[in-house]
Amino acid sequence: MTVRMEFEWLPKELINLCNSIILKHHKLHGGSLPKILWHLDTLVFSVVHSDLRTLTLAASSAVKSMIAAGVVAVVAAVLGAVVNWWFAVAVIPAAMVIVYFKRRADEFSTLQGAIILAIEFLGDNVTGSAERYPAAALKAKSVLDKFLPDDRTRLLDIYLPRRAELPRDLLAAL
Numbered sequence: 797m798t799v800r801m802e803f804e805w806l807p808k809e810l811i812n813l814c815n816s817i818i819l820k821h822h823k824l825h826g827g828s829l830p831k832i833l834w835h836l837d838t839l840v841f842s843v844v845h846s847d848l849r850t851l852t853l854a855a856s857s858a859v860k861s862m863i864a865a866g867v868v869a870v871v872a873a874v875l876g877a878v879v880n881w882w883f884a885v886a887v888i889p890a891a892m893v894i895v896y897f898k899r900r901a902d903e904f905s906t907l908q909g910a911i912i913l914a915i916e917f918l919g920d921n922v923t924g925s926a927e928r929y930p931a932a933a934l935k936a937k938s939v940l941d942k943f944l945p946d947d948r949t950r951l952l953d954i955y956l957p958r959r960a961e962l963p964r965d966l967l968a969a970l
Contacts, residue, residue, distance in 0.1 A: 802847040806914050806936075807929050814913040814955075818906050821955050829905045830855065832954060833912075837947040842908065844943060851908040858901035865893040913951045915939055920949050922959060 822829060833842065833852070842848035869890035876884025917925050918936035926933035940948045952959065 802845050803911055803915075805932050806911065806918075807932055810914045810917060810925060810929070810932075811907075811910050814910040814917065815906055817955050818909050818913065829902075829909055832951070833905060833908060835950065837944055838912065838950060841912065841943050848908055848911065851904045851911075855901045855904035855908070858897045858904060862894050862897035862901065865890045865897065869894065909951060913955060916949050916952045920952060922952065922956065 818829065821827075833839065839852075842852050869887045872883050872886035872890060876882070876887070915936045917923070918929060918933040919940040921927070921933065944950070
Protein backbone atom coordinates (compact mmCIF):
# COMPACT_ATOMS: atom_id res chain seq x y z
CA MET A 797 0.00 0.00 0.00
CA THR A 798 1.39 3.40 -0.96
CA VAL A 799 0.94 6.31 1.34
CA ARG A 800 0.22 9.58 -0.44
CA MET A 801 1.84 12.55 1.20
CA GLU A 802 -0.04 15.81 1.13
CA PHE A 803 3.00 17.95 0.33
CA GLU A 804 4.86 15.58 -1.98
CA TRP A 805 4.90 18.37 -4.56
CA LEU A 806 7.40 20.33 -2.43
CA PRO A 807 10.95 19.99 -3.76
CA LYS A 808 13.06 17.87 -1.38
CA GLU A 809 16.06 20.19 -1.89
CA LEU A 810 13.99 23.14 -0.73
CA ILE A 811 12.75 21.27 2.36
CA ASN A 812 16.36 20.32 3.17
CA LEU A 813 17.45 23.94 2.74
CA CYS A 814 14.65 25.16 5.02
CA ASN A 815 15.52 22.46 7.54
CA SER A 816 19.14 23.66 7.68
CA ILE A 817 18.06 27.32 7.93
CA ILE A 818 15.86 26.48 10.93
CA LEU A 819 18.58 24.42 12.63
CA LYS A 820 21.24 27.11 12.11
CA HIS A 821 18.92 29.88 13.28
CA HIS A 822 18.09 28.12 16.53
CA LYS A 823 21.71 27.15 17.09
CA LEU A 824 22.79 30.79 16.74
CA HIS A 825 19.84 32.59 18.33
CA GLY A 826 18.12 30.00 20.51
CA GLY A 827 14.40 30.27 20.85
CA SER A 828 11.67 27.69 20.80
CA LEU A 829 10.54 26.22 17.50
CA PRO A 830 7.52 24.54 19.14
CA LYS A 831 6.44 27.94 20.46
CA ILE A 832 6.73 29.36 16.92
CA LEU A 833 4.70 26.47 15.52
CA TRP A 834 2.02 26.84 18.19
CA HIS A 835 1.13 30.32 16.93
CA LEU A 836 -2.62 30.28 16.23
CA ASP A 837 -2.47 30.64 12.42
CA THR A 838 0.40 28.17 12.07
CA LEU A 839 -1.25 25.67 14.40
CA VAL A 840 -4.56 25.83 12.54
CA PHE A 841 -2.67 25.36 9.26
CA SER A 842 -0.94 22.31 10.74
CA VAL A 843 -4.12 20.79 12.11
CA VAL A 844 -5.92 21.12 8.77
CA HIS A 845 -3.20 19.21 6.89
CA SER A 846 -2.76 15.55 7.79
CA ASP A 847 1.04 15.45 7.22
CA LEU A 848 1.63 18.41 9.50
CA ARG A 849 -0.92 17.18 12.03
CA THR A 850 0.94 13.86 12.18
CA LEU A 851 4.23 15.68 12.83
CA THR A 852 2.59 17.80 15.55
CA LEU A 853 1.19 14.71 17.26
CA ALA A 854 4.50 12.84 16.94
CA ALA A 855 6.41 15.74 18.50
CA SER A 856 3.83 15.98 21.27
CA SER A 857 4.07 12.24 21.96
CA ALA A 858 7.86 12.44 22.08
CA VAL A 859 7.65 15.28 24.61
CA LYS A 860 5.20 13.29 26.74
CA SER A 861 7.57 10.29 26.65
CA MET A 862 10.44 12.58 27.61
CA ILE A 863 8.46 13.89 30.59
CA ALA A 864 7.57 10.36 31.68
CA ALA A 865 11.24 9.37 31.55
CA GLY A 866 12.04 12.47 33.61
CA VAL A 867 9.56 11.39 36.26
CA VAL A 868 11.15 7.93 36.31
CA ALA A 869 14.58 9.53 36.73
CA VAL A 870 13.41 11.67 39.64
CA VAL A 871 11.67 8.75 41.35
CA ALA A 872 14.75 6.56 40.86
CA ALA A 873 17.00 9.27 42.34
CA VAL A 874 14.72 9.72 45.36
CA LEU A 875 14.44 5.97 45.92
CA GLY A 876 18.21 5.71 45.55
CA ALA A 877 18.71 8.32 48.23
CA VAL A 878 16.04 7.01 50.61
CA VAL A 879 15.76 3.24 50.12
CA ASN A 880 18.79 1.75 48.35
CA TRP A 881 21.44 3.36 46.16
CA TRP A 882 20.84 0.72 43.46
CA PHE A 883 17.61 2.47 42.52
CA ALA A 884 19.69 5.46 41.46
CA VAL A 885 21.24 3.36 38.68
CA ALA A 886 17.93 3.69 36.81
CA VAL A 887 18.67 7.40 36.37
CA ILE A 888 21.22 6.61 33.64
CA PRO A 889 18.90 4.79 31.20
CA ALA A 890 16.12 7.27 32.00
CA ALA A 891 18.46 10.12 31.05
CA MET A 892 19.30 8.33 27.80
CA VAL A 893 15.58 7.97 27.04
CA ILE A 894 15.09 11.69 27.76
CA VAL A 895 17.84 12.62 25.29
CA TYR A 896 16.44 10.26 22.63
CA PHE A 897 12.89 11.64 22.84
CA LYS A 898 14.17 15.24 22.96
CA ARG A 899 15.97 14.64 19.66
CA ARG A 900 12.91 13.01 18.13
CA ALA A 901 10.64 15.88 19.20
CA ASP A 902 13.14 18.37 17.74
CA GLU A 903 13.31 16.41 14.45
CA PHE A 904 9.52 16.30 14.10
CA SER A 905 9.15 20.01 14.89
CA THR A 906 11.98 20.99 12.55
CA LEU A 907 10.52 18.99 9.67
CA GLN A 908 7.11 20.56 10.27
CA GLY A 909 8.69 24.03 10.29
CA ALA A 910 10.73 23.22 7.17
CA ILE A 911 7.62 22.20 5.23
CA ILE A 912 5.79 25.39 6.16
CA LEU A 913 8.89 27.50 5.46
CA ALA A 914 9.32 25.82 2.05
CA ILE A 915 5.72 26.70 1.18
CA GLU A 916 6.41 30.32 2.18
CA PHE A 917 9.68 30.29 0.16
CA LEU A 918 7.81 29.25 -2.97
CA GLY A 919 4.83 31.52 -2.35
CA ASP A 920 7.08 34.56 -1.81
CA ASN A 921 9.57 33.57 -4.55
CA VAL A 922 12.56 33.75 -2.21
CA THR A 923 15.86 33.03 -3.99
CA GLY A 924 13.99 32.70 -7.28
CA SER A 925 12.40 29.49 -6.09
CA ALA A 926 9.22 30.18 -8.08
CA GLU A 927 11.24 30.25 -11.30
CA ARG A 928 13.05 27.02 -10.40
CA TYR A 929 9.85 25.21 -9.38
CA PRO A 930 6.95 26.93 -11.17
CA ALA A 931 4.36 24.16 -10.60
CA ALA A 932 5.22 23.91 -6.90
CA ALA A 933 5.12 27.72 -6.60
CA LEU A 934 1.57 27.80 -8.00
CA LYS A 935 0.46 25.18 -5.47
CA ALA A 936 2.24 27.02 -2.66
CA LYS A 937 0.53 30.30 -3.56
CA SER A 938 -2.81 28.51 -3.65
CA VAL A 939 -2.20 26.95 -0.23
CA LEU A 940 -1.11 30.28 1.25
CA ASP A 941 -4.08 32.11 -0.26
CA LYS A 942 -6.50 29.54 1.10
CA PHE A 943 -5.07 28.87 4.57
CA LEU A 944 -2.78 31.77 5.50
CA PRO A 945 -4.04 34.83 3.61
CA ASP A 946 -3.08 37.27 6.37
CA ASP A 947 0.13 35.57 7.51
CA ARG A 948 1.86 34.41 4.31
CA THR A 949 5.45 34.98 5.44
CA ARG A 950 5.43 34.42 9.20
CA LEU A 951 8.27 31.88 9.28
CA LEU A 952 10.19 33.73 6.57
CA ASP A 953 10.04 36.85 8.74
CA ILE A 954 11.50 34.88 11.64
CA TYR A 955 14.17 32.91 9.79
CA LEU A 956 15.08 35.35 7.01
CA PRO A 957 14.27 38.80 8.38
CA ARG A 958 15.17 41.75 6.19
CA ARG A 959 15.57 39.40 3.20
CA ALA A 960 14.77 42.30 0.87
CA GLU A 961 18.02 43.96 2.00
CA LEU A 962 20.17 40.89 1.33
CA PRO A 963 22.27 40.92 -1.83
CA ARG A 964 20.78 38.95 -4.71
CA ASP A 965 23.94 36.83 -5.11
CA LEU A 966 23.81 35.81 -1.44
CA LEU A 967 20.18 34.75 -1.76
CA ALA A 968 20.98 32.93 -4.99
CA ALA A 969 23.70 31.00 -3.13
CA LEU A 970 21.01 29.59 -0.86
